Amino acid sequence: MLRSVITGIGHYVPPRVVTNQDLEKRINTTDEWIRQRSGIVTRHHVEPGVNTSDLAVEAARRAVADAGIDASTIDFIVAATLSPDHYFPGIGVLVQAKLGLGTIGALDVRNQCSGFIYALGAADQFIRAGTYRRVLLVAAEVQSSNLDYSDEGRDMAVLFGDGAGAVILEPNDSDDGRGVLSTHLFSDGRFASRLWMEKPCPGDNPTFQKEFFDQGKFFPRMDGRHVFVNASERMPEAVRIGLAANGLDVGDIDALIPHQANDRISQMVAKGLKLPEEKVVRNIDRFGNTTAASIPIALDEAIKEGRIRRGQLVVLTAFGSGYTWASALIRW
Numbered sequence: 037m038l039r040s041v042i043t044g045i046g047h048y049v050p051p052r053v054v055t056n057q058d059l060e061k062r063i064n065t066t067d068e069w070i071r072q073r074s075g076i077v078t079r080h081h082v083e084p085g086v087n088t089s090d091l092a093v094e095a096a097r098r099a100v101a102d103a104g105i106d107a108s109t110i111d112f113i114v115a116a117t118l119s120p121d122h123y124f125p126g127i128g129v130l131v132q133a134k135l136g137l138g139t140i141g142a143l144d145v146r147n148q149c150s151g152f153i154y155a156l157g158a159a160d161q162f163i164r165a166g167t168y169r170r171v172l173l174v175a176a177e178v179q180s181s182n183l184d185y186s187d188e189g190r191d192m193a194v195l196f197g198d199g200a201g202a203v204i205l206e207p208n209d210s211d212d213g214r215g216v217l218s219t220h221l222f223s224d225g226r227f228a229s230r231l232w233m234e235k236p237c238p239g240d241n242p243t244f245q246k247e248f249f250d251q252g253k254f255f256p257r258m259d260g261r262h263v264f265v266n267a268s269e270r271m272p273e274a275v276r277i278g279l280a281a282n283g284l285d286v287g288d289i290d291a292l293i294p295h296q297a298n299d300r301i302s303q304m305v306a307k308g309l310k311l312p313e314e315k316v317v318r319n320i321d322r323f324g325n326t327t328a329a330s331i332p333i334a335l336d337e338a339i340k341e342g343r344i345r346r347g348q349l350v351v352l353t354a355f356g357s358g359y360t361w362a363s364a365l366i367r368w
């Protein structure tokens with residue numbers, strides 16, 4: 037069966053590093069609380085004026101260079117973000133225009149922390165079906181500009197960072213077995229309000245009301261414990277389903293890249309799978325939670341550090357707002 041394979045990968049984070057000590061000056065928090073509860077030490081924040089599509093384009097350029105291709109040969113874009121530059125249109129078309137990619141199609145995926153795997157699932161199907169032969173898959177977030185730095189929002193404000201990751205996906209015409217083995221995507225919308233940004237909401241007329249601003253309803257909110265418990269259960273479950281579908285088991289995993297939500301969640305996922313922690317890629321200490329971008333950033337680092345080698349089994353898993361969760365198995 038035709039498989040799609042990642043032929044290039046890159047990531048980009050804005051240069052400004054924000055330490056826990058920097059946050060202590062702005063938020064009622066401590067370095068100790070943040071490290072203990074999340075494992076985060078630093079994250080990157082954009083300067084004002086820098087948009088999500090700007091980060092996406094930088095990451096895309098790096099993935100294109102890594103693949104050694106001419107960007108003009110890309111024939112479709114799938115872009116994942118929860119923080120698009122505008123309410124509409126999405127960032128896919130902005131990336132398309134900024135890269136000068138003619139009139140190729142651009143699909144936006146809105147699956148938050150699971151966005152990269154959902155986007156990979158969609159792009160993989162387009163390639164397996166023979167619809168496209170070279171897809172740019174990009175995930176990017178600018179979250180620092182809309183976090184609530186008051187006591188009510190400090191649980192989230194310390195966790196999130198800005199960044200972008202991108203891959204080029206192409207058909208593997210050889211029979212070496214490399215490529216995306218499967219993607220498994222799940223959701224449970226009953227829990228939408230446990231991790232969301234409630235407003236703006238078109239059901240309100242007018243949509244933008246001062247009262248909503250005063251109530252902080254334009255900020256993201258979460259029920260941290262509920263998210264923690266569900267993320268810790270759903271990611272191992274999705275990995276097991278993916279492994280079983282391919283006749284594999286946990287012992288076959290060479291590298292697991294969980295969405296970098298919280299280092300304690302990543303440890304719970306490893307424990308839940310009985311997977312040695314050294315097989316789990318973790319870089320949240322330096323980037324925080326970059327939502328859809330976290331997996332391609334971690335994957336790129338792991339490859340460039342030599343932690344992932346040709347022929348190895350790489351497993352991705354994510355959990356986030358929706359709730360949505362997912363797994364992907366890749367023979368590297």
Ligand SMILES: CC(C)(COP(=O)(O)OP(=O)(O)OC[C@H]1O[C@@H](n2cnc3c(N)ncnc32)[C@H](O)[C@@H]1OP(=O)(O)O)[C@@H](O)C(=O)NCCC(=O)NCCS
Nearest residue numbers: 065066069073149190191194260261263264297298355356
């Ligand atoms: C948010 C999270 C780190 C909180 O950790 P926790 O161990 O549940 O926190 P605790 O219950 O021990 O502590 C909560 C207390 O810390 C306080 N607190 C919250 N944020 C704080 C901060 N940034 N600094 C200091 N104190 C903070 C709370 O007000 C609460 O105080 P109280 O006990 O006086 O009411 C944790 O629930 C979590 O990681 N959840 C998942 C979050 C996530 O990954 N979201 C994205 C998913 S994609």
